[in-house]
Amino acid sequence: MKKKLLVIGAVAAGTSAAAKARRQDPEMEIKVYAEGEYISYGGCGLPYFVGGRIDKKEKLLARSIEEFAQQGIEVKALTRAINIDTEQGKVSFLNLSSGHCFEEAYDNLVIATGARPYKPDLPGVDLKGIFNLRTINDGLNIKNYLHQYQPRRAIIIGGGYIGLEMVENLMQYGCQIILLERGRQIIPNMDEDMAGIVQQYLESKGVEVHTDEIIREFGGTQLVSELHSNKGRTPVEFVLMSVGVQPNSEIAAQAGIELGINQAIRINDRMETNIQGIYSAGDCAVVNHLLSGEEVYIPMGTTANKQGKVAGENAAGGNAVFKGVLGTGIARVMEMEIARTGFCEKECLRRGIEYISHTIKGRTAAHYCPASGDIWVKLIMEKNTRRLLGGQIVGYNGAGKRIDVLATAITTGATVDEIIEMDLAYSPPFSPVWDPVLVALNQF
Amino acid sequence: MKKKLLVIGAVAAGTSAAAKARRQDPEMEIKVYAEGEYISYGGCGLPYFVGGRIDKKEKLLARSIEEFAQQGIEVKALTRAINIDTEQGKVSFLNLSSGHCFEEAYDNLVIATGARPYKPDLPGVDLKGIFNLRTINDGLNIKNYLHQYQPRRAIIIGGGYIGLEMVENLMQYGCQIILLERGRQIIPNMDEDMAGIVQQYLESKGVEVHTDEIIREFGGTQLVSELHSNKGRTPVEFVLMSVGVQPNSEIAAQAGIELGINQAIRINDRMETNIQGIYSAGDCAVVNHLLSGEEVYIPMGTTANKQGKVAGENAAGGNAVFKGVLGTGIARVMEMEIARTGFCEKECLRRGIEYISHTIKGRTAAHYCPASGDIWVKLIMEKNTRRLLGGQIVGYNGAGKRIDVLATAITTGATVDEIIEMDLAYSPPFSPVWDPVLVALNQF
Numbered sequence: 096m097k098k099k100l101l102v103i104g105a106v107a108a109g110t111s112a113a114a115k116a117r118r119q120d121p122e123m124e125i126k127v128y129a130e131g132e133y134i135s136y137g138g139c140g141l142p143y144f145v146g147g148r149i150d151k152k153e154k155l156l157a158r159s160i161e162e163f164a165q166q167g168i169e170v171k172a173l174t175r176a177i178n179i180d181t182e183q184g185k186v187s188f189l190n191l192s193s194g195h196c197f198e199e200a201y202d203n204l205v206i207a208t209g210a211r212p213y214k215p216d217l218p219g220v221d222l223k224g225i226f227n228l229r230t231i232n233d234g235l236n237i238k239n240y241l242h243q244y245q246p247r248r249a250i251i252i253g254g255g256y257i258g259l260e261m262v263e264n265l266m267q268y269g270c271q272i273i274l275l276e277r278g279r280q281i282i283p284n285m286d287e288d289m290a291g292i293v294q295q296y297l298e299s300k301g302v303e304v305h306t307d308e309i310i311r312e313f314g315g316t317q318l319v320s321e322l323h324s325n326k327g328r329t330p331v332e333f334v335l336m337s338v339g340v341q342p343n344s345e346i347a348a349q350a351g352i353e354l355g356i357n358q359a360i361r362i363n364d365r366m367e368t369n370i371q372g373i374y375s376a377g378d379c380a381v382v383n384h385l386l387s388g389e390e391v392y393i394p395m396g397t398t399a400n401k402q403g404k405v406a407g408e409n410a411a412g413g414n415a416v417f418k419g420v421l422g423t424g425i426a427r428v429m430e431m432e433i434a435r436t437g438f439c440e441k442e443c444l445r446r447g448i449e450y451i452s453h454t455i456k457g458r459t460a461a462h463y464c465p466a467s468g469d470i471w472v473k474l475i476m477e478k479n480t481r482r483l484l485g486g487q488i489v490g491y492n493g494a495g496k497r498i499d500v501l502a503t504a505i506t507t508g509a510t511v512d513e514i515i516e517m518d519l520a521y522s523p524p525f526s527p528v529w530d531p532v533l534v535a536l537n538q539f
Numbered sequence: 540m541k542k543k544l545l546v547i548g549a550v551a552a553g554t555s556a557a558a559k560a561r562r563q564d565p566e567m568e569i570k571v572y573a574e575g576e577y578i579s580y581g582g583c584g585l586p587y588f589v590g591g592r593i594d595k596k597e598k599l600l601a602r603s604i605e606e607f608a609q610q611g612i613e614v615k616a617l618t619r620a621i622n623i624d625t626e627q628g629k630v631s632f633l634n635l636s637s638g639h640c641f642e643e644a645y646d647n648l649v650i651a652t653g654a655r656p657y658k659p660d661l662p663g664v665d666l667k668g669i670f671n672l673r674t675i676n677d678g679l680n681i682k683n684y685l686h687q688y689q690p691r692r693a694i695i696i697g698g699g700y701i702g703l704e705m706v707e708n709l710m711q712y713g714c715q716i717i718l719l720e721r722g723r724q725i726i727p728n729m730d731e732d733m734a735g736i737v738q739q740y741l742e743s744k745g746v747e748v749h750t751d752e753i754i755r756e757f758g759g760t761q762l763v764s765e766l767h768s769n770k771g772r773t774p775v776e777f778v779l780m781s782v783g784v785q786p787n788s789e790i791a792a793q794a795g796i797e798l799g800i801n802q803a804i805r806i807n808d809r810m811e812t813n814i815q816g817i818y819s820a821g822d823c824a825v826v827n828h829l830l831s832g833e834e835v836y837i838p839m840g841t842t843a844n845k846q847g848k849v850a851g852e853n854a855a856g857g858n859a860v861f862k863g864v865l866g867t868g869i870a871r872v873m874e875m876e877i878a879r880t881g882f883c884e885k886e887c888l889r890r891g892i893e894y895i896s897h898t899i900k901g902r903t904a905a906h907y908c909p910a911s912g913d914i915w916v917k918l919i920m921e922k923n924t925r926r927l928l929g930g931q932i933v934g935y936n937g938a939g940k941r942i943d944v945l946a947t948a949i950t951t952g953a954t955v956d957e958i959i960e961m962d963l964a965y966s967p968p969f970s971p972v973w974d975p976v977l978v979a980l981n982q983f
Contacts, residue, residue, distance in 0.1 A: 107972070140907055140967045154907035256966065385962070397965040400972050417960055425964035434964050463584055463598035496937060496970070499944045499963045506961050507951040516861055517950050518829070519943045520869035520878050521841040522700065523584045526940070528551070528844050 098123050100410050101186055101199055103176045103346075104207030105129035106136060107396050108377025110158065111403030112205045112410065113168045119411035126199065127163070127170040128188055130208075133231045134160065134172055139396045141234045142257065145241075146264025152231050179204070179350035181370050203372045203410040206347055206360060207403060210340035210378035210394050219313030225334040228257060237335070241268050246332030248273070250322060252310065253337035254281030256426040259293070261335055262302055263428050270333065273303040275324075280306060284424065286439045288454065289473055289487045296431050340394055342379040355381040357392035364416045366406035374410050376402035383419030385506065386437055386484060387446065393422050423502045425495050430468075432495030436502040437485030438475060449478040453538035457531030459492045461523035468492030472535040474501070474511075481510040481539070493525070500532050511539045542567050544854050545630055545643055547620045547790075548651030549573030550582060551840050552821025554602065555847030556649045556854065557612045563855035570643065571607070571614040572632055574652075577675045578604060578616055583840045585678045586701065589685075590708025596675050623648070623794035625814050647816045647854040650791055650804060651847060654784035654822035654838050663757030669778040672701060681779070685712050690776030692717070694766060696754065697781035698725030700870040700877075703737070705779055706746055707872050714777065717747040719768075721782075724750060728868065730883045732898065733917055733931045740875050784838055786823040799825040801836035808860045810850035818854050820846035827863030829950065830881060830928060831890065837866050867946045869939050874912075876939030880946040881929030882919060893922040897982035901975035903936045905967035912936030916979040918945070918955075925954040925983070937969070944976050955983045 100116050102109045105127045113127045127134075135158045143149045163170045177196070178187040185200045212227035214220065224244070226237050240246075249265050251258045254276035265272055274281060274297065280290040281297075281304060294304050305326065313334065314321040322329045342359040353369040355361035360375040362368055364383060368375050377399035384391045401417050408415040423436040443450045452475045460467035468491025475485040486501030488494055504514050515537060519530045529537075544560050546553045549571045557571045571578075579601045587593045607614045621640070622631040629644040656671035658664065668688070670681050684690075693709050695702045698720035709716055718725060718741060724734040725741075725748060738748050749770065757778065758765040766773045786803040788796075797813040799805035804819040806812055808827060812819050821843035828835045845861050852859040867880040887894040896919045904911035912935025919929040930945030932938055948958050959981060963974045973981075 137905060137907065137967065137972070139965070139972070140905055143908070143967060148909065149907045260966070395965070396972050397962070401960055419962075421962040423962040423964050425966050425969050427966065427968050432969075436962065436964070461581060461584055463581065463593045464587070465592065493937065493940060496940065496964060497943070499941070499974070499976075500947050502962055502964065503944050503947040503953075503958060504951065506958055507948065507953045509947075509951045514947060514950055516845055518841070518863075518865040518867040518880065518946055520867050520880070520940060520946065521583070521839070522704070522869050522871065523581065523587060524871045525869050525876075528581070528583070528840050530943070532943075 098202040099200065100125045100203045100205070101201035102127040102205045102207060103186065104209055104377065104379070105134035105170055105172070106138060106209055106377070107399035108403035108406070109205065109207035110135040111400045112207060112374070112376055112407030113163065114166065115404045115407030116411035117166050117168055119408050119413045123411055125168045127168060128174045128176060129170065129172045130175045130191070131230055132172055134170055136231055138229065141228050141231070142260035142264045144234045145228065145237050145261070146267045148264070152235065155231060176208070176346055179346060181350050181373065184372070204374065205406045205410050206368070206373065206375040206379060207377045208343035208346065208379045210342045212336060213339045213341050214336070215310070215338065217310060217312055219315065219319065222313050222315045222319040223317055224315070224319035224332060225313060225336065227336050228261065229340070241333065244318070244332060246270055248331050249333040249335070250275055250329065250331045251335045251337060253339065255283065255337060255339070256424060257337040259426050259428040259433065261337065262297065271303070273305060273329065273331070275305045275308050275310070277309050278306065282433065284422065284439065285433070285435050285487050286441060286473065289471065289489055292471055292489050293428070293431060293433055297428065300429060340378065342392070344379050347375065347379070355390045359392045361390070364418060365409050366402055366417065367409070374406040376406040385419040385421050391422070393420060395420070395424070421502055421505055423498060425498060427495065430491050431489060432491065433489050434495040434498035435485070435487045436498050437483070437505045439485055439487060440475060443475060443484065448484070450484060451476050451478055451539065453535060455531065455535045455538060457534050458527050459490060459494050459531065460525060461527050464523050466492050466524055468494065470494040470531045472497070472531050474535045474539070476511050476539055481512060483509055483511055483514070497532055511536055515539070542646040543644065544569045544647045544649070545645035546571040546649045546651060547630065548653055548821065549578035549614055549616070550580060550653055550821070551843035552847035552850070553649065553651035554579045555844045556651060556818070556820055556851030557607065558610065559848045559851030560855035561610050561612055563852050563857045567855055569612045571612060572618040572620060573614065573616045574619045574635070575674055576616055578614055580675055582673065585672050585675070586704035586708045588678045589672065589681050589705070590711045592708070596679065599675060620652070620790055623790060625794050625817065628816070648818065649850045649854050650812070650817065650819040650823060651821045652787035652790065652823045654786045656780060657783045657785050658780065659754070659782065661754060661756055663759065663763070666757050666759045666763040667761055668759070668763035668776060669757060669780060671780050672705065673784070685777065688762070688776060690714055692775050693777040693779070694719055694773065694775045695779045695781060697783065699727065699781060699783070700868060701781040703870050703872040703877065705781065706741065717749060717773065717775070719749045719752050719754070721753050722750065726877065728866065728883065729877070729879050729931050730885060730917065733915065733933055736915055736933050737872070737875060737877055741872065744873060784822065786836070788823050791819065791823070799834045803836045805834070808862060809853050810846055810861065811853070818850040820850040829863040829865050835866070837864060839864070839868070865946055865949055867942060869942060871939065874935050875933060876935065877933050878939040878942035879929070879931045880942050881927070881949045883929055883931060884919060887919060887928065892928070894928060895920050895922055895983065897979060899975065899979045899982060901978050902971050903934060903938050903975065904969060905971050908967050910936050910968055912938065914938040914975045916941070916975050918979045918983070920955050920983055925956060927953055927955055927958070941976055955980055959983070
């Protein structure tokens with residue numbers, strides 16, 4: 096008899112799981128249920144959709160329900176999973192259009208319910224003009240608001256990747272922008288010195304950066320009009336909250352599925368939960384950190400795709416493994432590129448790892464090339480083993496993707512000495528004769 | 540007593556050696572003699588100097604004679620080394636300005652005499668309008684000629700990196716350009732399928748590409764006016780010869796220093812020749828291929844700098860090693876980026892290595908980003924060990940430097956399986972959610 100795979104969630108991890116399961120087993124029955132209206136969309140493109148660089152929401156959609164149907168995958172949107180019965184092997188759903196409930200049996204289940212924006216419990220947080228950016232509808236709502244109200248002062252709360260990308264994209268609307276961060280530096284997953292370079296750049300472009308600022312309340316009658324914090328009151332006409340996400344793991348927890356760090360669903364390297372036949376992947380799940388072997392919660396689109404693929408393959412009888420991540424990340428804000436991988440100094444200190452760190456400033460191309468930009472490369476090496484543990488890069492004109500060289504070296508467990516004289520590609524438009532990555536390695 | 544280091548040659552390897560020797564030993568006497576007029580210049584920038592993207596020759600100069608003097612390094616230009624007496628430890632020089640000869644004793648010697656363009660022995664090869672591009676004076680001569688004669692048809696002989704870069708830069712002069720290659724494909728150090736993509740691109744931009752064409756003679760009275768080949772006669776008003784270089788190793792050979800492949804000076808991983816106290820580095824010397832352990836001749840600016848640094852350190856009492864190269868290379872022609880590292884299929888076949896190869900076509904950024912360009916990635920894996928052996932990339936918008944990820948993986952001896960799910964950096968302006976390098980790795 097044909098087996099039946101049920102997938103809950105249809106953005107990155109869920110659709111990857113379904114597509115891979117289909118390739119693994121052409122016969123299996125595969126059904127995917129999505130709570131949202133849109134499926135299989137590139138959520139990481141939303142800042143550029145708001146900014147107008149991506150002109151139509153359709154461009155964010157990777158595959159349609161019809162395309163999945165052609166592969167023999169049935170996808171239903173606007174359907175919320177409300178209960179998992181692991182004994183009986185069935186899931187209860189609520190059809191959000193009709194209001195009807197129904198049940199669906201499964202042989203194997205992939206939980207890819209994603210995450211939702213963390214919403215602080217603050218007075219006034221529900222005022223109009225305060226937004227999250229997580230779904231296509233969020234993006235549409237923000238665009239409509241910006242066009243209708245033409246705010247002159249916008250506050251972005253949270254100095255992570257989304258916050259930075261939104262700085263660039265809100266600038267298209269001519270707003271005065273404040274980037275507000277409760278910690279002492281923006282980009283919390285980088286070290287303060289590197290984040291400081293980005294902060295200076297933002298300030299040079301007219302962005303106000305507030306650090307160590309903790310919000311207490313939003314003021315306004317119907318529309319948000321001011322923000323109260325430990326630093327005082329700031330008038331504001333638009334607020335974007337980008338202070339992180341929390342996993343949609345409640346339905347799993349209720350079903351007796353074990354949770355891990357940050358209340359995310361605990362999985363092993365085969366994406367298996369503690370209950371046989373039930374897999375999880377994406378922003379609702381934990382992931383293994385390759386350097387520490389620790390369970391971490393670093394929700395990322397790339398990881399969701401990789402975990403989804405492995406979950407789908409295994410849920411269809413395969414035997415795939417996803418070993419984990421290095422916490423690699425990259426973002427662009429205007430001309431500046433910002434990237435990191437592995438451990439930063441803070442993470443080494445927290446773990447008691449003895450390390451040596453060097454930072455260099457170089458150029459991304461030969462000094463006589465017009466496309467040459469400044470680049471700062473910070474490397475962190477474990478003191479005893481001389482293994483490369485981490486890299487951080489900020490700069491212009493092709494700086495950012497150089498982080499992949501460091502991610503590759505860390506993945507293979509390379510020592511600094513193995514790669515110090517590597518044969519990296521050089522010609523004047525692409526690099527100085529000593530690539531800045533090599534210049535940094537040569538400091539050790 | 541202070542030791543004395545003599546360096547012959549003052550472009551990439553020679554100046555790197557002198558500078559590193561000075562850092563290694565602040566006391567040593569260091570003298571550098573250069574045959575040319577210009578020292579310490581970025582020869583790889585010459586195509587862009589011809590094309591006018593680099594407006595002044597001074598921009599190509601890294602360090603001046605005065606700057607070296609400040610470091611206690613005496614540099615003399617226009618001085619040709621004519622004999623090395625390894626018994627007595629002295630070098631005879633000819634001052635090209637005065638015509639006088641003199642001798643200079645050394646304790647240690649670094650031979651960094653570079654290479655010269657290979658000049659085929661063909662009738663008419665000395666006609667005016669036929670050029671090489673190796674030195675700053677070559678660049679100046681070409682610019683003068685192009686401005687004075689405004690040729691309408693230009694032929695570039697040799698489809699390697701310099702030839703490709705000169706296509707782009709000659710286009711600034713509005714010439715009709717023919718790229719001529721005696722082999723069956725352009726870019727001889729890549730495979731035919733990848734070179735074919737570049738050829739198609741060049742043709743789409745109006746460049747005529749002639750392959751399998753062997754020149755027999757150049758015609759013309761004073762200025763070159765036509766080219767005779769196995770394919771017939773072609774009218775032409777400008778010819779650039781870029782058919783490779785040969786090492787300036789004669790002076791070493793005469794002194795009893797052992798030569799290796801391509802008549803280049805044989806050195807070990809400490810840059811030592813067979814004669815104690817004599818080192819060599821740069822385009823006059825061989826280099827070790829990291830994959831095969833074979834001695835190869837792949838003259839490159841990056842390698843010259845690395846070898847020079849090691850030669851200088853060791854010649855000043857240090858103990859440095861340069862392990863070798865992967866034959867990594869990169870070039871840009873108009874919007875197209877072309878890069879390679881490790882072995883290509885041809886090289887595997889020649890060595891009898893059993894391999895598996897896959898090529899994918901992908902995008903350099905998320906499909907909805909304006910900066911997203913096509914990219915082709917070809918990977919070669921050793922069949923038994925599953926080690927990555929080589930990579931070739933062509934494409935647009937940030938395609939080329941992705942080769943460094945492959946160079947890093949090959950340097951560390953990574954198998955395809957170790958890096959197949961690597962945590963490379965993703966955000967929409969930089970990559971699709973599956974970086975094309977990972978897409979290619981996932982084919983194995």
